[in-house]
Amino acid sequence: MLGWLRKRRHAGAIPESLWRAMLAHYPFLASRPENELLRLKELSAQFLGSKEFHGANGLVITDGVALAIAAQAVLPVLHLGLAWYDDFVGIVVHPAEVLARRTETDETGVVHHYDEVLAGEAMERGPVMLSWADVDSAGRTAEQGYNVVIHEFIHKIDMRDGAPDGCPPLRSRAARQAWLAVMQAEYQAFREKVIIAERFGGEPPWLDSYGATSIDEFFAVACEAYFVNRQRFDVEFPALSPLLDSFFCPSAATGS
Ligand SMILES: [Zn+2]
Numbered sequence: 001m002l003g004w005l006r007k008r009r010h011a012g013a014i015p016e017s018l019w020r021a022m023l024a025h026y027p028f029l030a031s032r033p034e035n036e037l038l039r040l041k042e043l044s045a046q047f048l049g050s051k052e053f054h055g056a057n058g059l060v061i062t063d064g065v066a067l068a069i070a071a072q073a074v075l076p077v078l079h080l081g082l083a084w085y086d087d088f089v090g091i092v093v094h095p096a097e098v099l100a101r102r103t104e105t106d107e108t109g110v111v112h113h114y115d116e117v118l119a120g121e122a123m124e125r126g127p128v129m130l131s132w133a134d135v136d137s138a139g140r141t142a143e144q145g146y147n148v149v150i151h152e153f154i155h156k157i158d159m160r161d162g163a164p165d166g167c168p169p170l171r172s173r174a175a176r177q178a179w180l181a182v183m184q185a186e187y188q189a190f191r192e193k194v195i196i197a198e199r200f201g202g203e204p205p206w207l208d209s210y211g212a213t214s215i216d217e218f219f220a221v222a223c224e225a226y227f228v229n230r231q232r233f234d235v236e237f238p239a240l241s242p243l244l245d246s247f248f249c250p251s252a253a254t255g256s
Contacts, residue, residue, distance in 0.1 A: 056092055
């Protein structure tokens with residue numbers, strides 16, 4: 001099934017028909033300005049040339065599957081470059097969500113076993129795992145600000161300087177402190193809304209309540225919405241938009 005992709009090193013650019021079909025499936029990509037789309041296509045081709053896709057549980061990696069993942073994965077690094085993803089090559093794609101067995105030892109030394117349902121997973125200096133069902137439905141779920149590919153690749157960016165902490169690698173300690181001050185405040189506010197909704201039946205906030213788990217999950221969840229539903233994100237999180245711009249789109253943020 002790997003037609004063009006298998007020959008991609010010789011084929012060069014992504015075939016136009018394949019590119020157009022992908023864009024038609026993901027309106028949040030198609031609606032971006034023409035210059036960004038050109039860059040997106042270029043980076044997607046480089047991404048496909050440098051990563052290895054593996055299908056799991058019977059999922060076949062077609063050109064369309066690989067391109068859909070590549071185009072969404074490169075969106076966060078459109079202005080930063082692919083070097084941000086150079087610590088790994090493998091991308092494992094399952095047909096749907098995966099049930100993962102977890103073991104956790106609590107502070108009293110008791111070991112707990114539990115199952116976790118995963119739409120994706122990112123490992124430090126390791127591969128990214130994705131559920132194709134979730135990747136495939138990203139055009140529809142952009143309305144809710146949901147995007148599994150962006151979520152996992154934000155974790156990869158966050159983990160480039162160690163354990164995920166809701167802050168990407170930044171130039172200085174001061175920049176890091178300034179970033180975390182905003183992120184922490186927004187995370188706490190989101191967390192409170194989720195708690196009120198769950199305990200007292202308040203209106204649940206926009207975005208996946210999973211973002212209330214920890215600050216690094218909040219960062220990943222917020223970035224999903226920032227990249228796939230910017231209009232609503234600006235209204236819901238006005239303090240986060242300029243912060244994320246300063247990292248993901250530095251030239252636009254400084255007005256140069
Ligand atoms: Zn996560």
